[in-house]
């Protein structure tokens with residue numbers, strides 16, 4: 001399957017040298033750069049905010065996929081749009097008014113995504129499926145890189161694939177958390193077409209080669 005996109009998550013890269021990290025994965029064919037924004041409230045970790053997104057936008061040649069793990073993105077989503085995010089993904093658990101947030105992203109001419117924690121029923125995204133470009137299924141509890149894939153995520157991706165098909169939504173299914181050579185193929189077979197991977201790429205000796213290996217694993221049928 002050649003339409004699988006790979007988005008390396010810079011959460012596991014060297015924050016003192018993000019430019020080199022991004023260049024390495026772009027050379028290896030990264031489709032997007034995934035930027036994890038954490039506020040210390042919605043998730044128990046803190047990362048980066050709009051100034052870093054703005055700086056990354058200056059150097060990246062592929063679109064920035066900005067994953068907001070923050071409470072009330074209603075209040076601050078505009079900061080990330082102003083910083084140049086190409087896709088903004090918000091958590092349905094964190095929005096006060098999810099349609100309003102999604103529409104503000106679309107009105108800015110950017111891609112809009114909604115994400116679900118592993119414990120959140122899929123029905124939470126159904127009301128907004130027609131309006132989004134991406135549904136990001138978390139396959140770990142968000143907050144940290146390098147966690148183990150939650151196996152029940154596979155059935156959730158299958159079910160979301162059916163839900164999207166039955167509603168006629170054009171949303172792409174993305175998966176984030178514990179994606180590596182051992183899990184990539186199964187999530188693609190379940191219906192995911194965008195794989196986010198941090199540890200599997202940036203903790204490798206050669207992140208570019210790890211990306212190529214991950215793409216091969218994701219797209220090679222197991223006989």
Ligand code: DX5
Pocket residue numbers: 009010011012034036067140141142143144145146147176177178179196197198199200
């Ligand atoms: C986790 C983040 C992920 C994280 C994935 O909360 O949203 O994007 O970087 O990391 P891995 O691929 O290491 O599980």
Ligand code: ZN
Pocket residue numbers: 009034035036067176196
């Ligand atoms: Zn993420």
